[in-house]
Amino acid sequence: MERVKVFEVLQGIFQDVLDNDDLVITDQSSALEIEEWDSLAQIQLVVAIEKKFNIKFNAQEILSWKNVGEMVDCILQK
Amino acid sequence: MYTYSEIKKILKKDTNSLPALNVALLGDTATQFLATGIKGMGIEKGFHINLYEADYNQIEAQIIDDTSDLYKFDPGYVIIFQSSHKLLSKYNELQSEEERCGLADSRIDFIKNICSKVTCRIIYYNYPEIDDRIFGNYSNHVKSSFIYQIRKLNFDLMNLTESIPHLFVCDLSSVQNKFGRNMAFSPSIYTTTEMVLSLDIIPYIASQTVDIITAAQGKLKKCLILDLDNTLWGGVIGDDGIENIQLGEGIGIGKAYTEFQYWIKKLKNRGIILAVCSKNDEEIAKEPFEKHPDMVLRMEDISLFVANWNNKADNIRYIQSILNIGFDSMVFLDDNPFERNLVRDNLPEVVVPELPEDPAEYLEYLYGLNLFETVSYSIQDVERTKQYQEEAKRTLSQKEYVNVDDYLNSLQMQSEVKAFDKFTIPRVAQLSQRSNQFNLRTVRYTDSELIQMKDNPDFISFVFTLDDKFGNNGIIGVIILEQKDRETFFVNTWFMSCRVLKRGMENFMLNTIVKYAKLHGFEKITSEYIPTVKNKMVENLYLELGFSALEDSDNHFILPLDNYVPLKTHIEEKNGYSI
Numbered sequence: 001m002e003r004v005k006v007f008e009v010l011q012g013i014f015q016d017v018l019d020n021d022d023l024v025i026t027d028q029s030s031a032l033e034i035e036e037w038d039s040l041a042q043i044q045l046v047v048a049i050e051k052k053f054n055i056k057f058n059a060q061e062i063l064s065w066k067n068v069g070e071m072v073d074c075i076l077q078k
Numbered sequence: 079m080y081t082y083s084e085i086k087k088i089l090k091k092d093t094n095s096l097p098a099l100n101v102a103l104l105g106d107t108a109t110q111f112l113a114t115g116i117k118g119m120g121i122e123k124g125f126h127i128n129l130y131e132a133d134y135n136q137i138e139a140q141i142i143d144d145t146s147d148l149y150k151f152d153p154g155y156v157i158i159f160q161s162s163h164k165l166l167s168k169y170n171e172l173q174s175e176e177e178r179c180g181l182a183d184s185r186i187d188f189i190k191n192i193c194s195k196v197t198c199r200i201i202y203y204n205y206p207e208i209d210d211r212i213f214g215n216y217s218n219h220v221k222s223s224f225i226y227q228i229r230k231l232n233f234d235l236m237n238l239t240e241s242i243p244h245l246f247v248c249d250l251s252s253v254q255n256k257f258g259r260n261m262a263f264s265p266s267i268y269t270t271t272e273m274v275l276s277l278d279i280i281p282y283i284a285s286q287t288v289d290i291i292t293a294a295q296g297k298l299k300k301c302l303i304l305d306l307d308n309t310l311w312g313g314v315i316g317d318d319g320i321e322n323i324q325l326g327e328g329i330g331i332g333k334a335y336t337e338f339q340y341w342i343k344k345l346k347n348r349g350i351i352l353a354v355c356s357k358n359d360e361e362i363a364k365e366p367f368e369k370h371p372d373m374v375l376r377m378e379d380i381s382l383f384v385a386n387w388n389n390k391a392d393n394i395r396y397i398q399s400i401l402n403i404g405f406d407s408m409v410f411l412d413d414n415p416f417e418r419n420l421v422r423d424n425l426p427e428v429v430v431p432e433l434p435e436d437p438a439e440y441l442e443y444l445y446g447l448n449l450f451e452t453v454s455y456s457i458q459d460v461e462r463t464k465q466y467q468e469e470a471k472r473t474l475s476q477k478e479y480v481n482v483d484d485y486l487n488s489l490q491m492q493s494e495v496k497a498f499d500k501f502t503i504p505r506v507a508q509l510s511q512r513s514n515q516f517n518l519r520t521v522r523y524t525d526s527e528l529i530q531m532k533d534n535p536d537f538i539s540f541v542f543t544l545d546d547k548f549g550n551n552g553i554i555g556v557i558i559l560e561q562k563d564r565e566t567f568f569v570n571t572w573f574m575s576c577r578v579l580k581r582g583m584e585n586f587m588l589n590t591i592v593k594y595a596k597l598h599g600f601e602k603i604t605s606e607y608i609p610t611v612k613n614k615m616v617e618n619l620y621l622e623l624g625f626s627a628l629e630d631s632d633n634h635f636i637l638p639l640d641n642y643v644p645l646k647t648h649i650e651e652k653n654g655y656s657i
Binding site for chain 2: 016017019039040042043044046047048056057058059062063
């Protein structure tokens with residue numbers, strides 16, 4: 001799947017999980033700058049992404065992401 | 079079941095009108111998702127739950143300290159969730175064999191202490207099994223193994239409820255058994271957070287928790303209302319006869335119905351009232367209960383037996399009026415989606431499970447719903463069926479129909495009308511062999527006889543399908559007209575599947591043949607009813623449809639066509655009739 005397509009899907013998941021339809025994410029978006037993105041949201045994001053793409057992340061991957069761009073890279077490697 | 083994100087949406091509903099309950103949640107792991115789940119399922123079951131969520135791992139501190147936030151909150155229920163993982167961590171640190179053998183006992187002592195401090199109702203989560211496989215299967219022999227201790231703990235917890243009436247066990251172990259550990263637990267999430275429950279299992283556990291609260295608040299299911307054909311046995315008793323319904327042990331689908339009946343019998347023995355609500359002639363419907371050797375349920379198990387041709391919503395209203403219990407305490411089981419939707423639309427408080435299509439799946443599906451939660455059990459419960467049976471006898475009376483026009487309209491029914499062709503003939507032959515109740519002359523036809531009729535210009539055939547917004551019923555009715563002279567058609571054959579009774583299909587069928595007859599210059603239609611043991615249901619059909627009885631015979635009828643006013647129907651013709 002192309003990067004841009006993955007990004008588009010993630011955009012929807014972020015809006016849905018963080019319950020904010022105005023949210024626009026970029027490669028640089030991180031938990032530091034997006035207020036709703038706390039540790040609980042992180043789990044819901046992981047589960048939603050795993051289901052959507054039918055993949056599984058390992059614990060190290062989940063802990064390693066610093067921003068959305070790194071999440072996308074990780075998805076593309078699966 | 080709802081997903082976690084659906085539960086989050088439920089939380090946005092306005093809950094001001096719902097009764098409020100103070101519930102505290104104390105856990106030794108992170109419980110935020112569980113808290114959301116419990117609040118959401120609470121709304122779903124009709125409660126506004128004010129949830130006090132203690133800080134992480136504060137169980138002892140909150141309970142021991144009389145001035146803690148927990149007691150200030152004044153909860154009606156305290157939920158305590160001590161996880162198997164934390165128990166395992168504790169076990170891992172134990173030094174001696176003796177300590178390991180005493181793990182369950184020491185936890186039970188702790189729970190006893192909690193129960194002596196907390197006076198409101200306590201909902202205590204039991205322990206989903208983790209088997210560390212240190213001894214392999216031999217763990218079953220080793221008292222100091224973790225799996226031995228966790229099972230002992232769950233067992234002792236059951237025994238503990240005997241002496242502590244305000245302790246209720248919420249069976250997480252059972253939930254994990256049903257859905258599997260791989261679904262209930264997510265190792266990567268556990269490692270990165272302090273959550274031991276997966277997002278997928280949260281709705282089920284929240285639901286079980288709220289089930290206990292709901293039952294303790296007095297909202298109980300008391301009555302199970304049962305359809306018969308293809309619900310309690312396979313096949314249609316009125317058509318197939320008592321010898322041919324599917325029931326009984328051995329291979330084949332009969333076993334599924336037998337085991338299903340045993341489950342229902344156990345509910346009845348526990349004090350759930352059973353009622354029958356079936357579209358059938360009463361005598362025919364009762365026959366299996368009285369005579370079939372493999373029936374588990376018998377007439378004495380049924381408090382109220384309602385078999386007639388009224389619509390089921392009316393019949394359930396009738397059952398309600400006799401038993402005098404709330405609609406919200408009733409569960410209705412029926413294999414037919416049409417009946418289920420009719421009841422749901424008319425009586426939204428009645429719980430109507432969406433039974434799987436395959437009867438082999440009935441039990442596992444129903445196990446998952448946990449419909450009959452209770453917080454007490456006594457020997458008096460068992461007497462209940464008899465009391466209701468007596469009450470029912472006193473008040474037996476015939477019930478009026480309600481007008482179901484609105485409902486029928488909402489179904490958006492469509493029927494396609496065709497003549498015999500090579501595609502329709504096999505199904506028509508099958509229906510001709512099997513239709514007994516709605517069958518005016520009960521003349522059986524084979525495929526080859528039908529092919530001959532197709533090629534004979536004296537016979538005009540009409541094959542009817544019926545679709546509605548819930549699905550397609552396929553070919554469900556057939557009329558064969560026989561030309562007697564230039565003016566007269568005779569209804570040689572008219573039969574219909576009982577699946578589509580009470581939908582006004584008869585009116586639509588008559589309208590269709592009258593239209594055809596008039597178009598081709600005929601002036602009258604004659605007909606005959608030949609009584610059989612099973613077709614009493616249609617003995618007055620022709621009179622009800624506006625035919626007149628011929629003077630010289632009870633069972634011959636005539637309908638002049640010039641003044642015919644099309645009968646009311648909620649069914650639209652699909653694709654137009656082409657012969």
